[in-house]
Amino acid sequence: MTTYGRMRDELVEDGRLRVAINLGNAALAARGAEGGGLEGITVALARRLAAALGCEPDFTVYEGAGKVVDAAGEDAWRIAFCAIDPERREHVAYSSPYVLIEAGALVRAGxxxxxxxELDRPGMRLLVARNSAYDLYLTSHAKAMDLVREADPGASFRAFKAGDPQADAVAGVVQSLRKAFGDDGAYRYLSGTITAIGQAMALPKRFEHLAPDLTRFVEEAKADGFVRRELDRAGKTSLTVAPAETG
Structure with a gap:
């Protein structure tokens, strides 16, 4: 494994690396069964990076990616995991993506x-998690639908289950929708994908100069099969490892 001395010197504090873990995306991170510890590809990558830097990871959990990005300016973390979005670049710097995931939508059975x-038409109201990657994508690309925003993915799912009369559908990462709604006959998954989202490791903006080093770390983890193995270990066999960065 490559040596990352510059990242160690600037990011490690008292032998620990502060890491933000977003539980709003069930495809990438979750709590283990019966109160177990954190698990998933983001946790595995954080532990691998901490090992490479010769330190221990210190995890802080967030319920949505928007909350992770909001905390970037509060000196709350040194490494995080976020969907790549141009608007977020004002607050964070990204590595290359390590995985690609899809956002979809769910409606009531009737x-x-x-x-x-069919969602993007006048009068249609779609529940989304505020500042999620799909919220930011739809804010830029949707022409006619209305976006109804909740604080995080869990809140948007709960609002839809509660029968929010304003919402015709709810959006989310496909795996998160499946985890929240399962095969409940009261709901139906729409065909198609809202957007495919590249997921990357992130740094607070003031550490942007370390982004090439973080990209080297991610590319190494993809090239030696680590990302694929950890996705499979977590049961996320349908997720696609992002292509190797070239140039």
């Missing part, structure tokens, strides 16, 4: 909607 493309 809805006439069948495909996510």
């Amino acid at each position: 809805s006439p909607l069948r495909h996510v493309d």
